[in-house]
Amino acid sequence: MSQQLINKLCIIGVGLIGGSLARALKKSDAVGEVVGAGRDVTHLEKAKALGVIDRFETDITLAVKGCDMVVLAVPLGAMQSIFEKISVVITDDMVITDVGSAKGSVVRAAQSAFKTLPKTLVPGHPIAGTEKSGVEASFAELYENRRIIITPLESSSDYAVSKVISMWQACGADVVETTIEHHDEVLAATSHLPHMLAFSLVDTLAKMDAKNEIFEFAAGGFRDFTRIASSDPDMWRDICLANGNALVAMIEKFSDDLQQLSKAIEKNDSVYLKDVFSRAKKARDEFCDN
Amino acid sequence: MSQQLINKLCIIGVGLIGGSLARALKKSDAVGEVVGAGRDVTHLEKAKALGVIDRFETDITLAVKGCDMVVLAVPLGAMQSIFEKISVVITDDMVITDVGSAKGSVVRAAQSAFKTLPKTLVPGHPIAGTEKSGVEASFAELYENRRIIITPLESSSDYAVSKVISMWQACGADVVETTIEHHDEVLAATSHLPHMLAFSLVDTLAKMDAKNEIFEFAAGGFRDFTRIASSDPDMWRDICLANGNALVAMIEKFSDDLQQLSKAIEKNDSVYLKDVFSRAKKARDEFCDN
Numbered sequence: 001m002s003q004q005l006i007n008k009l010c011i012i013g014v015g016l017i018g019g020s021l022a023r024a025l026k027k028s029d030a031v032g033e034v035v036g037a038g039r040d041v042t043h044l045e046k047a048k049a050l051g052v053i054d055r056f057e058t059d060i061t062l063a064v065k066g067c068d069m070v071v072l073a074v075p076l077g078a079m080q081s082i083f084e085k086i087s088v089v090i091t092d093d094m095v096i097t098d099v100g101s102a103k104g105s106v107v108r109a110a111q112s113a114f115k116t117l118p119k120t121l122v123p124g125h126p127i128a129g130t131e132k133s134g135v136e137a138s139f140a141e142l143y144e145n146r147r148i149i150i151t152p153l154e155s156s157s158d159y160a161v162s163k164v165i166s167m168w169q170a171c172g173a174d175v176v177e178t179t180i181e182h183h184d185e186v187l188a189a190t191s192h193l194p195h196m197l198a199f200s201l202v203d204t205l206a207k208m209d210a211k212n213e214i215f216e217f218a219a220g221g222f223r224d225f226t227r228i229a230s231s232d233p234d235m236w237r238d239i240c241l242a243n244g245n246a247l248v249a250m251i252e253k254f255s256d257d258l259q260q261l262s263k264a265i266e267k268n269d270s271v272y273l274k275d276v277f278s279r280a281k282k283a284r285d286e287f288c289d290n
Numbered sequence: 291m292s293q294q295l296i297n298k299l300c301i302i303g304v305g306l307i308g309g310s311l312a313r314a315l316k317k318s319d320a321v322g323e324v325v326g327a328g329r330d331v332t333h334l335e336k337a338k339a340l341g342v343i344d345r346f347e348t349d350i351t352l353a354v355k356g357c358d359m360v361v362l363a364v365p366l367g368a369m370q371s372i373f374e375k376i377s378v379v380i381t382d383d384m385v386i387t388d389v390g391s392a393k394g395s396v397v398r399a400a401q402s403a404f405k406t407l408p409k410t411l412v413p414g415h416p417i418a419g420t421e422k423s424g425v426e427a428s429f430a431e432l433y434e435n436r437r438i439i440i441t442p443l444e445s446s447s448d449y450a451v452s453k454v455i456s457m458w459q460a461c462g463a464d465v466v467e468t469t470i471e472h473h474d475e476v477l478a479a480t481s482h483l484p485h486m487l488a489f490s491l492v493d494t495l496a497k498m499d500a501k502n503e504i505f506e507f508a509a510g511g512f513r514d515f516t517r518i519a520s521s522d523p524d525m526w527r528d529i530c531l532a533n534g535n536a537l538v539a540m541i542e543k544f545s546d547d548l549q550q551l552s553k554a555i556e557k558n559d560s561v562y563l564k565d566v567f568s569r570a571k572k573a574r575d576e577f578c579d580n
Contacts, residue, residue, distance in 0.1 A: 127508075147506070186507050189504055191512065193491070195511070196548070197487050197548070199551075203566050206573035208479065217437065218481070218577070220418070221518040222480050225515055225517070232571075233564055233567035234564065240554075241555075241558055248555050252552070255549070257493065258541065261489075262542070265541075281520055281523055284520050287508070
């Protein structure tokens with residue numbers, strides 16, 4: 001029997017992200033057994049029926065037992081209680097990572113749960129996903145050519161960092177390392193702020209009188225623009241709570257620029273308007289081709 | 291020879307919108323001859339080579355001669371000078387419509403050019419398009435099952451209104467009527483405001499230090515969200531100038547709600563956050579299925 005990258009993997013939270021990771025590792029034959037963990041048995045049974053996991057446990061301490069890799073793919077608000085359960089049974093060869101969209105809060109949760117941060121803990125964040133959620137939406141190709149940001153800690157061992165990198169590479173992903181602070185600032189800008197704008201816009205329109213008609217008059221551009229407003233509300237509440245400082249700072253920066261734009265519209269300042277739109281179009285055309 | 295809906299059609303501005311209209315009418319055999327008009331001969335030659343138009347003129351007064359349908363598919367800022375040229379040669383059986391994204395400004399331009407609004411003028415606005423522009427991007431199916439808003443004037447004759455409706459129906463579109471004011475308010479909400487948010491966000495990020503890296507960390511949701519920021523800067527400058535009042539009012543309404551959201555994030559008000567995100571997700575899931 002050939003030695004696999006991961007002998008026994010525990011995915012805590014078998015949704016779109018966790019389920020796709022399990023599928024990808026199985027597809028590339030990089031994992032032995034996959035144990036799913038979570039609170040909802042019906043959900044875990046579905047994941048097993050889909051072949052995403054091999055078996056499941058609802059008790060976290062049982063689920064992680066004997067695992068050489070544990071991935072927390074749960075909302076940010078659930079991280080600390082799971083770390084606390086793991087802390088009772090953690091071993092030196094149990095590598096632990098997560099997929100949370102904010103990293104400072106995950107490290108604070110781990111600090112609080114473990115007291116001393118384990119050498120095997122390496123926080124991570126796959127820049128991948130869709131507005132869909134749930135294991136039904138998971139697919140093995142989700143991480144192909146996508147970026148995974150890992151934020152190794154001072155406490156992280158080379159062995160653990162290397163194993164987490166190898167795991168994501170086995171899914172076809174491109175792994176980059178950065179600091180907690182930098183990750184949280186960049187994500188506030190490119191992900192958390194756009195989600196706030198999309199959620200807030202749809203809510204503003206839904207509160208306006210002619211609600212149904214307004215949405216009826218919306219074109220394809222609006223559909224694309226607001227797609228992220230169909231994301232999971234619990235997950236996004238948690239992200240706001242976890243990365244509040246960086247996010248509020250970005251909202252402020254954005255609001256200042258939007259006010260300037262609004263003033264330019266009021267003053268019929270066609271040069272200013274053309275400049276903003278041209279710079280934005282140029283920047284976007286440079287970084288994406290559709 | 292069978293009688294066609296439109297004997298001789300003049301498209302002024304043969305880009306994505308005008309070109310797609312010509313293609314759709316030709317495909318459904320609803321038009322005899324299609325005359326393209328514009329300033330750029332190279333562009334018009336390309337439109338002719340693509341079979342979108344049958345011939346072209348750079349002189350508007352020559353282009354519209356003998357036409358029973360004239361469609362202005364030019365940026366809003368160009369409407370008035372074209373109306374002025376048409377006013378010299380307009381006849382009672384020359385139906386005139388436009389595709390401008392704001393309607394109040396088009397009527398003001400017509401009023402100024404014609405002095406007395408012609409009975410044959412029926413302003414319109416197809417709620418269709420992509421972030422692409424130019425005749426190369428045009429295709430016959432652009433209007434299929436899409437909504438066309440027409441805003442007939444008190445001066446518009448039944449004949450002209452009915453002919454404009456029939457033209458769009460021949461393209462497979464769904465035509466609805468509303469008032470100028472209502473059109474401009476609804477479009478400020480569903481189209482003009484989202485474009486401002488997308489342009490402004492991309493510009494804000496592009497001005498930040500780590501520019502390239504920031505865009506590198508952007509995920510698929512960001513690509514969708516900012517797609518409309520790749521739209522034509524000239525067209526959007528004109529829309530801002532044309533629909534400034536309604537747009538500034540919408541930016542203000544949106545900004546107030548965004549500030550509330552920002553305060554809720556600052557205060558860790560998880561109930562408020564969950565409420566906004568849930569309402570937005572529900573509203574969006576109801577009006578679009580992807």
